[in-house]
Ligand SMILES: NC(=O)C1=CN([C@@H]2O[C@H](COP(=O)(O)OP(=O)(O)OC[C@H]3O[C@@H](n4cnc5c(N)ncnc54)[C@H](O)[C@@H]3O)[C@@H](O)[C@H]2O)C=CC1
């Protein structure tokens with residue numbers, strides 16, 4: 001497949017004329033071919049108009065057709081072959097195994113949503129049959145189903161060029177819900193974005209769907225992303241990136257005459273809590289596993305373990321010493337973009353220079369596009385006194401907080417901002433204290449895990465990849481797993497409609513054969 005640097009507006013591929021974007025080879029810093037034309041406001045308008053025009057047809061497609069469409073996207077992505085893997089590796093600096101794994105996850109995610117659409121449970125059909133003889137007043141016939149929200153804006157994430165990008169989780173869940181998607185490519189991987197965008201565009205044609213079901217725009221600045229969220233035809237947005245970017249888009253969405261939800265996944269430092277029994281039993285093994293998680297993908301995961309809480313003493317010192325030794329051996333790793341590498345350096349320099357923080361280890365140094373891992377230590381009192389120590393440093397840096405006791409650990413947790421994950425490391429003897437801490441964690445995070453680390457999110461029905469603000473804009477939702485579809489749905493109730501006028505999901509004969517709640521019973 002050729003990468004032409006073109007926008008995909010419905011069925012067309014056109015050259016954008018508002019500035020240009022160049023991919024940068026993440027490792028060498030060299031500019032890559034071709035150049036990508038930035039979309040104009042007219043291009044944006046055309047994409048949104050097509051999405052709006054496609055909406056009513058697309059949202060009422062049969063479950064089978066929509067599921068086949070999602071599976072066709074996955075097949076078309078695989079059909080691109082190695083060109084996609086190599087382009088993504090060059091644009092992101094991520095290794096082959098990671099990109100291939102991410103491609104598998106992306107296709108698996110699309111297929112998971114195909115299953116969700118076929119099963120039809122996401123429609124949450126509820127039927128309360130009429131009770132004309134009820135006293136003192138008759139009950140009307142009430143039937144509820146979820147419908148798609150409308151066209152959705154999807155912002156590709158820099159750190160997952162496939163699984164959180166053009167055909168990533170936000171796109172898969174929006175399309176599954178019945179929402180057309182206008183994707184805004186991340187300029188860190190425009191070639192990868194175009195290749196995947198063409199695979200989606202082809203799937204739209206393969207399945208005979210209206211062309212406006214999918215468009216892909218490049219933005220040489222910020223105006224297209226902002227205009228997209230402001231456009232009256234867009235009814236929700238999905239985003240993964242910085243807190244600054246996410247909150248800017250949330251503000252635009254709130255200031256619209258009709259505000260819309262922005263599902264932004266932003267910063268998180270993902271506390272890891274080392275319980276006393278676990279430290280006695282396995283401080284060294286836990287420290288080595290921790291460094292593995294911390295340095296995975298140059299630390300460029302929003303689930304990265306950026307904060308460790310433990311009770312001061314010899315066992316915590318063993319953990320710190322082992323982690324410091326392992327981290328000291330870590331080679332520098334190429335980061336996604338020169339900008340992200342620079343932001344990481346700035347963040348690490350700031351924490352290293354902080355009066356309340358001791359630098360206990362740095363990884364091996366590298367060149368300008370690479371990140372050098374870092375491990376830092378502070379006390380609970382200092383952590384609580386300096387809110388800036390909670391700031392996410394996007395990369396392989398983590399801060400260990402020495403706490404005098406478990407009550408202080410709970411206090412530190414209570415003072416944290418909302419997080420995506422918390423990991424507790426325990427042995428059986430720690431269960432009574434762990435039981436006490438879990439309610440504190442539940443108030444702060446979207447996922448609690450035991451004896452592991454949050455990196456590497458499983459795409460599954462019971463997954464929550466979300467959390468209270470600012471880890472996400474809306475802690476009631478997830479961006480990974482089948483529950484992600486709910487972000488792009490809203491319930492509609494139909495009162496006393498004749499069967500002929502009801503959508504198939506609600507008809508008396510249940511022609512879709514889906515599970516329904518009738519009079520409160522499954
Ligand atoms: N916690 C996390 O999962 C992640 C955090 N980051 C953080 O973000 C920094 C920059 O990385 P990026 O991926 O480029 O994130 P970013 O937030 O700067 O950009 C993400 C997307 O949002 C758009 N955007 C950002 N600000 C905008 C605005 N004001 N108006 C309109 N569109 C806007 C960008 O064009 C891009 O498409 C990193 O150094 C890191 O600190 C980045 C990726 C993931």
Ligand SMILES: O=C(O)CCC(=O)C(=O)O
Nearest residue numbers: 300301302303455456457
């Ligand atoms: O850890 C993962 O698999 C996903 C992480 C993520 O969502 C992110 O880094 O943006």
